[in-house]
Amino acid sequence: MKRFPWRSARPRTCLSTPRITRSLDIDRIAAAIRPNTRLVTINFPHNPTGASLPLDRYTALIELCRKHGIYILHDEIFNGLGQTGTQHLPFVADVYERGLSLNVMSKSYGLPGLRIGWIACQDSAILFKMERLKHYLSICNSGPSERLTMIALRNRARILARNCASVDENLTKWDAFFAAYPDLFDWRRPDGSCMAFPRYKGVDGVEEFCAPLVEESGVLFLPSTIYSSEFSETPTERFRLGFGRTKLDEGLAALEAHLNRNS
Ligand SMILES: Cc1ncc(COP(=O)(O)O)c(C=O)c1O
Numbered sequence: 152m153k154r155f156p157w158r159s160a161r162p163r164t165c166l167s168t169p170r171i172t173r174s175l176d177i178d179r180i181a182a183a184i185r186p187n188t189r190l191v192t193i194n195f196p197h198n199p200t201g202a203s204l205p206l207d208r209y210t211a212l213i214e215l216c217r218k219h220g221i222y223i224l225h226d227e228i229f230n231g232l233g234q235t236g237t238q239h240l241p242f243v244a245d246v247y248e249r250g251l252s253l254n255v256m257s258k259s260y261g262l263p264g265l266r267i268g269w270i271a272c273q274d275s276a277i278l279f280k281m282e283r284l285k286h287y288l289s290i291c292n293s294g295p296s297e298r299l300t301m302i303a304l305r306n307r308a309r310i311l312a313r314n315c316a317s318v319d320e321n322l323t324k325w326d327a328f329f330a331a332y333p334d335l336f337d338w339r340r341p342d343g344s345c346m347a348f349p350r351y352k353g354v355d356g357v358e359e360f361c362a363p364l365v366e367e368s369g370v371l372f373l374p375s376t377i378y379s380s381e382f383s384e385t386p387t388e389r390f391r392l393g394f395g396r397t398k399l400d401e402g403l404a405a406l407e408a409h410l411n412r413n414s
Pocket residue numbers: 194198226228255256257258263268
């Protein structure tokens with residue numbers, strides 16, 4: 152078995168300097184539409200970058216898709232999670248007749264063990280087809296999980312406030328951490344979610360940084376090279392960090408000790 156399985160497991164298609172657009176380019180989507188285009192899929196706040204979409208671009212995307220009769224599948228699983236006071240986009244199923252809102256209990260609500268997710272849509276014919284397909288995949292959901300999900304969703308505001316408070320607390324700690332290592336990292340707070348995508352500036356490269364970090368010190372960052380794709384350029388010098396949990400201090404201490412040992 153390879154020591155660092157991600158190193159050569161995936162093709163590295165991004166050989167040029169990556170260009171990170173901070174937002175979705177609607178003109179490029181318009182140019183990519185073909186007569187047989189049926190669906191556009193998006194994910195905001197985005198995993199792994201934590202980026203969101205300005206409302207005017209979201210509206211422009213919906214208008215574009217409406218004009219062409221295209222469905223939008225929006226993976227909205229981080230909607231509601233971010234710094235306290237973050238303005239989140241409206242759920243696509245609420246604002247677009249061909250919008251498919253994908254959500255789960257595992258992310259913003261912090262209840263992954265329930266294993267419950269859903270798709271909302273105004274188009275009942277589509278929902279009917281999806282329901283038929285789901286019956287091929289599993290016999291049913293867990294009844295207790297559905298009941299617990301209903302209880303959680305009725306208390307949505309309280310749960311999200313608690314989880315956003317964890318994000319607030321953890322972001323403050325990450326701000327302080329990155330301020331101490333300006334030569335090693337570029338840090339920018341994400342727009343939403345509980346993850347960020349900082350740049351690693353060390354000459355050894357992000358894979359050489361991440362692999363010993365998890366193997367020697369038990370701190371897992373995902374190097375951006377694992378997100379390489381045949382469809383578009385992806386950055387080669389960033390890493391994803393998650394900060395949705397409490398008890399960040401232990402991980403930060405292990406990270407600092409690792410950096411000090413290897414400085
Ligand atoms: C953007 C995104 N969508 C969907 C999922 C799936 O969530 P679950 O593991 O609850 O099925 C994930 C999980 O990481 C995710 O990051």
